[in-house]
Amino acid sequence: MLDQKLIRENPTSVGESLSLRGKVFNISHIHELTVKKKDIDIEITSLQSKSKKLSKLIGQEISKSKNNDSPELISLKKKGNEYRIKISELEEKQRILDKEVDDEIYNLPNFPSKDAPIGKDESDNLQIKTWGDPLIKENIKSHWEIGESLNIFDSVKSTKISKSRFITLTGNGARLERALINFMLDIHTKNGYLELMPPALVNSESLTGSGQLPKFSNESFKCSNDDLWLSPTAEVPLTAFHRNELIDSKQLPIKYVAYSPCFRREAGSYGRDTKGLIRLHQFNKVELYWFCHPSKSLEAHKKITSDAESILKKLNLPYRLVDICTGDLGFSSSRTFDLEVWLPSSKCYREISSCSNCLDFQARRSSIRSKIDKKNTYIHTLNGSGLAIGRTMAAILENGQQKDGSVKIPDALVPYFGSNFLKTA
């Protein structure tokens, strides 16, 4: 969430900064509302001040005279009553204004960082570097073909259980998924992250705090009988873990790693990536999350990205690092580095991790502060996948495929998986 004061005092620059996202943000209406709100606030404050003084006076008079019915007192009370009526009228107006401002401000995205490449969409993202040699060969099989022949997952039967875009991992597939989760958690915890296993169902306040609501209500599954949603990413519960807290600044940075299942409606993606493990309604993910001192978040952003990268390196999967352009940035992010893994069957890199610096955007929405230089200050939050498990499995299957139909398991993963090759069971 953006700072209301900034909108009120500097509407032009707020509008300009937001418009770097590639579309026009007209904030003149919300600006007008915040100004009106301020005027009413001043009026209410002065009336309250008078009314408060009057009440004190009445209290003193009563205790002095012991007479509640003197004409002087009655006239004072009448005066107080008039204040009360005026104040409650103004408060009603203020309530309406507050709601109108909230409706707009919660729908405004974060400012893009000045360092992010300026661009309109995906095509303007900037490749920073590549790592490893992308496998380019004839007769490459897709991961779903490999999966089918090795019998490690079943999407057809899964539609019986749920619907399309759900998958059941079987045998070695399930084992590989489990191995990947443990492998990633072990590396990150050794690297100074505290492991959390949060609830998979989250309330509306949590989703609002991290930026998924109110704008993207269409993208999460909702439990209609309760104020609960299936969490689309562990970023949501991890942000909410410290909601409404004043964190001792000596504890910063706080670094969490969490495995969680993630649920997304994938509305509007009909027909895209319908096969395999790339785009599912439910997938597993290991998420990295930092709460950090506002002056340290640029540094932290590099670190969280390289922590995610280290998994790809250990698994020996070719990837590239992409600097997301202003037009392609997520709602809460000011700067995002994507890690994209090479998928030889589609001859392209696919997103496997997204590492974002949200600055104080989520902290303001969630009220997470620290006393810094004697002042309570919103801290900065960062998140990054470390990594998406299903897509990692897809990459291992495709990059490790052998002539005989088996798949080579990356050396680092062998102790977790228990075998050097994945073969038909």
Add this chain to the structure above:
RNA sequence: GGAGAGGUGGCUGAGUGGUCGAAAGCGAACGACUCGAAAUCGUUUAAUAGGUAACUAUUCGUGGGUUCGAAUCCCACCCUCUCCGCCA
């Protein structure tokens, strides 16, 4: 699901209509003592909004209401805990 208890500052916890933004303790900050530290003693210490500041206002789970005046009374809702029931 049924019955009961409760939600107060960074934390614990007192406060049932009038100088209560709130006792006390813990924690924290600063100072004294010390070569240094611990212990001890002293001082300070809630947040938010507006204002350069003095200051003003709001906030005792949330939202309404009664009243000149509400942490305190009334109504609704949310949440937590205990017991019973059900249950992985």
